[in-house]
Amino acid sequence: MRRVERWIFSDGTPERLAAIRIGLCSVLALRLTRTVYLSIAGQPHSLYRPLSFMHLLHSMPPWGVVLPIQIVGGLAAVLAALGWRARHTLPFAWACGLFLGGMTTSLGKVVHNDVLLLLCMVPLLPAPVSDAWSLDARAGRTKPSDPMRYGWPVQTALIVVAGSYFFSGFSKLINSGPAWAFGSNMRWVLYISSDSRPSPDHWSLFIADRAWLAHLVAASILLLELGFPVVLFWKRARPAFVAGAILFHLGTWLTLGLDYWAQAATVAIVLIDWPALVARARGRSNATKGAAEGRLRTRPPDLRPEPRASR
Structure with missing residues (x-):
């Protein structure tokens, strides 16, 4: 503790x-x-x-x-x-x-x-x-x-993000068990979503018509949600989970018409160390400028004779 x-x-x-x-x-x-x-x-x-x-x-x-x-x-x-x-x-x-x-x-x-x-x-x-x-x-x-006053809000926000996804996946297991991913649940959700629209939704039907793909998508969602607490102690895994969350909510929008862009943006804002990215980008920019200036300084002088002026 x-x-x-x-x-x-x-x-x-x-x-x-x-x-x-x-x-x-x-x-x-x-x-x-x-x-x-x-x-x-x-x-x-x-x-x-x-x-x-x-x-x-x-x-x-x-x-x-x-x-x-x-x-x-x-x-x-x-x-x-x-x-x-x-x-x-x-x-x-x-x-x-x-x-x-x-x-x-x-x-x-x-x-x-x-x-x-x-x-x-x-x-x-x-x-x-x-x-x-x-x-x-x-x-x-x-x-x-005090540096601690800057740290605890960030860490708490990380816990909120990780906990929200984990308990979402955990509730799926509690209510449906593994059948949520390996049963027909995902296919029926996609079929109902397509039928509720004025015209058939090709994204939903493409997944629902292929049982193996529906199971794969559902299992991937469950794995993403249950594995989210990893971001709390493994910083290198955070970009992968950010990408996974963005793909998850993008797929939800394409297939179910549910707009969760704000949630995906929140995940990216909290999990990514933006100051470190800015510092890295500035370092690369300064390194590029320094290399260019170094090439200019080390360029050999032009020893060719100047052309003689015509009389």
């Missing part, structure tokens, strides 16, 4: 935390521009199926309430991504996203497209997220902090 505690509260860098702030707040800003919130605003009480804190409301909030929240929340998310007063703008943007997300999940069906994004932002709420790569840092409004 102490080893786990030491890992969670290990030292971090302000740049790594800032990269996650920029990425997650940018994704949230884009999500808050969706028109779905206005389309369900003011729905009749008979259609209202609240969950969690949405029970505090008797019906969907009206259009005149939703639009200002959407505008102000989106603006706060942009300012938080830029690092302007991020200790205040980030929690405010997160609260707006939570409220609007509660609206979409109060229609009788749990909608969890933005759940991972909002959960990964929770550790950032009390963290010193604007100590680097921010307008606050440029203006001198921040001070260097």
